[in-house]
Amino acid sequence: MPISYETDRRLWLLQGDTTAYAVRLDAGDVPRHVHWGPSITLSEAVALSHELPDPAASSFEQGPGAAELAVEGGDHFGPASLQVRFADGTRGVEWRFIGHEARGDHLRVELADRYYPLRVTLHYRLQGDVLERWADVVNHGPDQLDVLRADSAAWHVPVQESYRLSHLVGAWNSEFRLRRVELPAAETVLTSRRGTTSHHANPWLAIDDGTAGEEHGEVWSTVLAWSGSWRVTVHRDPGGRTGWTGGFGHEGLTWTLEAGETLTTPTFSGLYSAEGFGAASRAWHAYVTRQVLPHPGEDRPVLYNSWEATGFDVDEAGQMALAARAASLGAELFVMDDGWFGARLSDRAGLGDWQPNSRRFPNGLRPLADEVRRLGMRFGIWVEPEMVNPDSDLYRAHPDWVLHQPNRRRTEMRNQLVLNFARPDVEQWAHAWLDRLVGDLGLDFLKWDFNRAFTEAGPDRVFLEHTRAVYRVMDRLRADHPGLRIEACAGGGGRADLGILRRTDQIWPSDNTDPVDRIGIQHGFGQYFPARVMSSWVTDNPNVTTGRTTPLRFRFHVAMAGVLGLGGDLTTWSADELKEAAEHVAAYKRIRPVVQHGTAYRLEGSGTLTGVQYVRDGEHVIIAWCPTRPYGYTPGPLPLPAVSAGADYLDLDTGITHTGAVLLHRGLPLDLPPGDHASAIVRLRRLP
Template sequence: MPEIVFDENTRSWLIRTAATSYALRLAEDDSPAHVYWGPALTPAQLSDVLPGSGSRWDSFNDPDEGLDELAADGGTRHWTPALQVRFADGTRALEWRYLSHDIDGGELRVRFRDRHYPLRITLGYRVPAGTDVIERWTELTHDGTDDPIEVVRADSASWVVPLRPDYRISHVTGRWAAESQLLREPVPHGETTFGSRRGITSHHANPWVMLDDGEATERHGEVYSAALAWSGSWRITTTRSSNGRVTVTGGFGQDGVVHRLAPGDTLTTPVFAGLYTDGGFGAASRAWHAYTLGHVLPHPGELRPVLYNSWEATGFDVTETGQRALAEKAAALGVELFVMDDGWFGARSGDHAGLGDWQVNREKFPDGLKPLISEVRRLGMKFGIWVEPEMVNPDSGLYRARPDWVLHHPHRTRSELRNQLVLNFARPDVAEWAFGWLDALVGEHEIDFLKWDMNRPFSEAGWPADSDPDRLWVEHTRAVYAIMDRLRDGHPGLRIEACSGGGGRIDLGVMARTDQVWTSDNTDALDRLVIQHGYGQVYPPRAMSAWVTDDPNFITQRSTPLRFRFHVAMAGVLGIGGDIVKWSEEDLGYAREQIALYKEIRPVVQHGSLYRLVPPTTDGVSALQYVAADGGRAVVFVFRQAAHFPTSERPVRLDGLDPAARYRDEDTGKVWHGAALLAHGLFPGLPAGDFASVVIRLTKL
């Protein structure tokens, strides 16, 4: 169990996780100051680490700058502020006064108040049992009776990284259909901000970073990482000074958006979690995966089903007859969940109309959805359906009736993307309307699975009728969370997939309310190797939806073998997304075999520990390995992207095995010594040619 200890003499708190320690203290002026983050220390050992206040050596540098537990704007510190407030009289600086603290098991709350103004600040810390993750957040309360307080910036936490000779940052960048492109590069001096101003997590960046000294590898080295649990606009800023100090501060919000606190109001920030590990990037990833499985996902112990999705087969041309034909083929393959995508409602024959009119299209489904759903269930599958609740087409009955429901500014163009506008879920009436039709849809049809999509970012994000329109940036996301929470509470069997034009809404915040995420609209197997590699740095395979689709690929027009496509998708939550009515009997037979194989290895893939043996590149060989929690089974995926010149096959060294044990290859019957697999590796036996792949199953004897 985590342990939190307070020392009155030094006015310091020591937070002990499963294998690490974190410490903070009160400075002489009562401001919260960072002390330590790293390998485990006892309270006695921490006394050797506690610093004194630094002495100023010139008039331009504060010696304690960059050591604030939550860097606040004010005084002589000019570090990147995590907290900026503006009081009614124009005062901006914050001065801390310590009030009290509470320790409740693995949770710590430290309470402060401004020395003059009616603002209370609570710093929250929580260690989920069995992890080294420290969840942090901030609460700001206006405890006065007069004018509102403007909160210009309210980050959840500042993380101070220990002094090192050098620093490197790992993060992902990308765009639609090219999400989660992993970058590792030196930390620049000054301020570097990663973020999204789009109202969603975004395809272009993701709210996590990892920092190391530049020498960490997949298996070795200290890694400091932080991940934000938020699905709206966000920012994470690294600051590196000339004296070598580095901090990471992050939270929701963006420049120019102000939170207004009226008397009695409390603003609570999302969790910005931190993690220290000393086993390289692989250990950091496995620790984040274990945390997400154990403390974030709603039903972590479940095995996610093999699904079929109709989008790439039918597009908007959805009919009951066509869906029945696909369902019959899917069931014969061994699919467990049939998902009907866009095109089933309103005047939805393309992306130009119908969003907002969530009534079944009776031309396509003369007797409603129930006959199709009954047939899907008769075939032995669960039924899922695509929805996009936050959007509306201008060509819809809803928009014609309620044009004020969308984000907009007076006298400004309402920019359309994909012929649609964004509904303002911060409005209680809009959120209640959305919950109402979703609740009725799920309840009336006993829907098992919702694919919740969002196909465009915010624009003209105004709310003319409201006195505090900036709050929509936060309240919209919170309303999405609340609707998902209410649906799950009212329909315990419902499962949800988060989607935003692919991977535009992937983060720990949405994962707390969904069961899986759509990783990218790009299902090209070669591209997916890279996308899935970046995704898996923080997020677990258990939530990574991956489809096998038609050849050539719908987006890239690249051709790859069906075997390669299956094996890439089997490294996550397997789905089928091709027009299987047109597949050959040979391909259908192979698909049945691979789906059966996936069901056999699924417990290891979805619930085991991931080891990235060889990272993907544009050519060459890459490899992944999953090891069951009890160590009894392992699954190895090996891929050859391209073979430019004749070369002899090289062994792939495995990881996470017991060196003293022996392991049987379930396909060849060969028995290996664990020590040999770890030290030397095995020859995977890849087929000849480009886009070759193999799945190796090992059982501990």
């Protein structure tokens, strides 16, 4: 049974594939954490539930045992997961246990306040070794109830001598930079106040004792599935106890619950790995594939996007010419980017007027769609449904539709404002034109963008309801148009999370397509996102973001580690470049089943040599990069952790056979070209 219950201790044990999680109720009906780690028996969980005296405890410390959802009030002085204010001004919660229900892999623990009409259900659901947690907060009274904080879950790890925090930081064009730092004895807050997940932080984190590596050591990690503002507070006290609590919304927001209303928090999932950060990532990848993605078994097509070729200078003839060139290289999906609608001659006008520009497309978009399909490709379009330019017919007709507050100026960023999707009329308008656009053209693909943060957002509930409305629009579109696929984009990786990914098929990690920078971006992105959702383009030289010039081979090899795309101005590429590009596209299609559907192992060599190994049914694809090579440095063999010491492996391109023991301990020899920006792809097959 995945869920066991011990009556005397009022303890629940949830058993995953290789891990376990245990929680109990104390004498005051407070849910207390017992265990999160390797598999244990119910009797062992009971033994663990008996607290040992804390030698550092005193009358100034909080009560025994870490709370599963810490509330404001009583003897708790750490960060609160749940803060409420009742109609008479009283704050804090005192629990009364109502009951529990365990069905299959789903546990519900029902709690109520001892005096006030508040009920909370704690949800626990096992998916393999990933534990999903969320909460329902219900106002059972006749009066309004203010919720000042409603986190999805609190997590706790065993006492260690030291702790290390891994998290993702960044900025526009520099997202998903992995940071590993010693966790201070303090409260460390990871957050976004921008109305979206943000470029600057991501709601994933991992904790270890400072000694874990890629393939060894204990790692505890969590991911919040939410695409709006969020906050996670990590707390390490001087006594050595460490945990964190997290959920939607940032500090200072209040949700007002009407009588009978329920607030359901987003899923906050946790995973324990006994075999390092690599095993943790692979477990997250498997979870995303099985439980999150709408169409996990599909091959993601090689796409071409017109943005870097045309910018806003979009017209029918130019797009058709690019489509022909893209098809000749082997592209399978053509995506027309910004500039096709309204008065969109620059980023200053037209956003919100989602009708084709009649001068640029005198017969609408149907001729282009038909030509793209005649060339053997699918057809997609860029949209930014949540934004509007003040210089647009939509804004002139509905200035009240944007986020704004009385007596405050409307802050423009990128010459645009944010439409308030928390308004039912805005949500209905967005769905109507998107449904019409997709239906009329039979669109195969939407690149859904979101290019600026919230400002002047109010009331507080906008931060919740806007994101929920975006989810509903996407859900309706996908239900009504089963062939539609969506890419999540937000000025690059500004809205990359498991909430948006449940409704999309891939994510654009960054507007920065420089392959040197992309290696680091993709390394951080892959901490919990699998390769099959990582959109990566090959673009022009010099790179539009960095000005760096790199070989076409290097650009392709970096992009081939995910979902390959083409984004350059193909009309300027030489005949040799076009020939080489077509060869790389064909090579990608040969390795695509292993890259997109295989198991990923991050590789570390000497110096700047790194790579990724993908494994599927005995087939191995190794992609290696060496961005810089100091004088006298020869990149050595690259050790492969995903081979068996007793097996042999055939190089499918050279015919050379390698022994597994040598590949595992010494490494794979690489035939790298000289100089900087060197790369290689090796295909191996395990021999019977």
